Amino acid sequence: MKISNTYLQLGTAFSESINPLPVADPHLLLWNQSLADKLALSQGLPDNENALAQLFSGNDLLPEASPIACVYAGHQFGQFNPQLGDGRAHLLCEFVDDHQQRWDLQLKGSGPTRYSRRGDGRCALGPAIREYLMSEALHALGVPTTRCLAVVTTGETVYRDLPKPGAVVTRIASSHIRVGSFQYFAAKGDVVSLKTLTDYTIDRHFPTLKAAANPVLELLGAVMDKQITLIVEWMRIGFIHGVMNTDNTAISGETIDFGPCAMLGIYHPGTVYSSIDSGGRYAFGAQPSICRWNMARLAEALLPLIDEDPDKALAQAEALIADFSPRFEQAYQTMLGAKLGLDEIQQTDVALITELLEQMQEQQLDYTQTFHQLTRSLTEQQIATKLQDTLGDWYGQWRQHIGNDSKQQQAAQALMQQSNPVVIPRNHHVEAVLQTCELTNCSAPADALLKVLRSPYQMLAETADYQDLPTDNDRHYQTFCGT
Ligand SMILES: Nc1ncnc2c1ncn2[C@@H]1O[C@H](COP(=O)(O)OP(=O)(O)OP(=O)(O)O)[C@@H](O)[C@H]1O
Numbered sequence: 172m173k174i175s176n177t178y179l180q181l182g183t184a185f186s187e188s189i190n191p192l193p194v195a196d197p198h199l200l201l202w203n204q205s206l207a208d209k210l211a212l213s214q215g216l217p218d219n220e221n222a223l224a225q226l227f228s229g230n231d232l233l234p235e236a237s238p239i240a241c242v243y244a245g246h247q248f249g250q251f252n253p254q255l256g257d258g259r260a261h262l263l264c265e266f267v268d269d270h271q272q273r274w275d276l277q278l279k280g281s282g283p284t285r286y287s288r289r290g291d292g293r294c295a296l297g298p299a300i301r302e303y304l305m306s307e308a309l310h311a312l313g314v315p316t317t318r319c320l321a322v323v324t325t326g327e328t329v330y331r332d333l334p335k336p337g338a339v340v341t342r343i344a345s346s347h348i349r350v351g352s353f354q355y356f357a358a359k360g361d362v363v364s365l366k367t368l369t370d371y372t373i374d375r376h377f378p379t380l381k382a383a384a385n386p387v388l389e390l391l392g393a394v395m396d397k398q399i400t401l402i403v404e405w406m407r408i409g410f411i412h413g414v415m416n417t418d419n420t421a422i423s424g425e426t427i428d429f430g431p432c433a434m435l436g437i438y439h440p441g442t443v444y445s446s447i448d449s450g451g452r453y454a455f456g457a458q459p460s461i462c463r464w465n466m467a468r469l470a471e472a473l474l475p476l477i478d479e480d481p482d483k484a485l486a487q488a489e490a491l492i493a494d495f496s497p498r499f500e501q502a503y504q505t506m507l508g509a510k511l512g513l514d515e516i517q518q519t520d521v522a523l524i525t526e527l528l529e530q531m532q533e534q535q536l537d538y539t540q541t542f543h544q545l546t547r548s549l550t551e552q553q554i555a556t557k558l559q560d561t562l563g564d565w566y567g568q569w570r571q572h573i574g575n576d577s578k579q580q581q582a583a584q585a586l587m588q589q590s591n592p593v594v595i596p597r598n599h600h601v602e603a604v605l606q607t608c609e610l611t612n613c614s615a616p617a618d619a620l621l622k623v624l625r626s627p628y629q630m631l632a633e634t635a636d637y638q639d640l641p642t643d644n645d646r647h648y649q650t651f652c653g654t
């Protein structure tokens with residue numbers, strides 16, 4: 172394992188050097204062997220659970236690691252906070268895998284730092300397992316995401332609304348640079364550090380842009396494209412992030428921070444589960460426009476580097492941000508078309524898609540199941556008849572769009588099978604697993620759910636156990652920024 176600490180080397184303005192605070196009694200609860208294998212991590216790590224628990228609780232450190240807490244700022248629910256940062260996380264080190272890809276290895280829940288404010292620097296076990304389950308589910312679904320290598324219980328109690336068992340989660344990300352990282356330096360007027368961070372980001376994530384006429388403007392465009400891809404993917408599977416603050420928007424385009432996230436059941440764009448999102452700012456259907464808003468905040472932060480002339484910088488940034496909506500719309504319609512087996516979207520297809528979404532909303536149909544049933548209906552007459560009853564004329568029109576030819580139908584079904592999961596991490600199942608794991612301190616329920624979630628486009632023998640809808644259709648479901 173080739174370890175380095177390049178973010179530390181950016182200088183003291185970017186982070187605080189600080190070691191994790193040791194925990195009382197670390198035990199390895201979840202270990203992601205397939206991720207360790209994929210990143211060729213195992214060679215550099217101990218092979219026994221106790222030693223891994225010591226390492227991934229922060230009690231032991233890899234010899235070459237120099238842990239830091241990174242500083243950032245961020246708009247939280249629209250309000251700018253100039254000083255945030257890793258208040259309960261330690262970036263242990265970076266490592267480079269066999270494909271020359273650099274990764275961050277970070278602990279979360281590993282103790283207080285300069286940026287903790289009133290927080291205790293710790294993480295409860297439930298949210299740690301949620302981050303592990305949800306990020307693995309997203310990864311298997313094909314959605315860009317940070318991932319978890321381990322969850323270690325600490326043997327300590329953390330106090331939230333109630334006393335909870337504590338945990339440390341190990342996160343692997345292609346970096347932890349956030350929109351808020353740029354905002355921090357921009358708000359301070361520290362253009363030198365802003366430039367250092369920008370050069371570092373281009374070098375690390377978008378090296379080909381170095382040769383561009385205006386690399387900073389190109390960086391903004393590249394980040395925007397990655398974010399569009401990400402949000403379209405969230406919309407495809409019904410993921411509601413829940414707290415799309417600019418400090419939770421990674422430049423890499425990976426999903427980060429699973430605090431109050433949830434999955435959409437019954438289709439409604441206004442769906443919100445987060446207890447603190449009373450205004451619905453981060454509702455399912457608001458995610459595209461919030462993403463655009465976040466990209467505008469990144470553009471603002473980068474203005475001094477886009478052009479020396481502020482008017483010219485603003486004009487160029489505005490032109491790019493104005494392009495967000497058409498770029499998004501195209502990717503979004505293409506994605507929805509694929510969910511309906513249509514590989515090229517015509518104007519009439521757009522109307523068909525919109526009509527289906529309207530019907531799903533009116534009839535309170537489940538998002539995942541509807542698309543799964545539509546997929547199956549191409550080869551199963553019983554399901555086709557049922558859907559004809561539910562969706563009326565729309566169903567026949569859709570079948571006409573696909574065509575009568577058996578080759579066309581096969582191609583459509585293949586496309587739909589790749590676009591429509593048979594199973595998602597439904598909120599009630601995730602909650603049940605978290606509760607049982609918390610009570611029993613045992614990983615078996617999480618392992619069983621993960622087995623199914625790791626093959627989300629395939630019916631395994633156990634898949635049916637996790638496909639059902641909650642009895643109350645999640646009407647009473649709430650998530651918390653559960654730190
Ligand atoms: N228990 C805690 N102790 C100290 N700081 C905390 C705690 N919980 C959250 N924070 C800090 O509050 C801010 C907002 O928290 P948020 O829940 O968005 O992030 P997070 O889940 O801690 O981390 P990340 O975004 O890296 O996944 C962050 O700066 C975070 O470090």
Ligand SMILES: [Mg+2]
Binds near residue numbers: 418419428
């Ligand atoms: Mg966060």
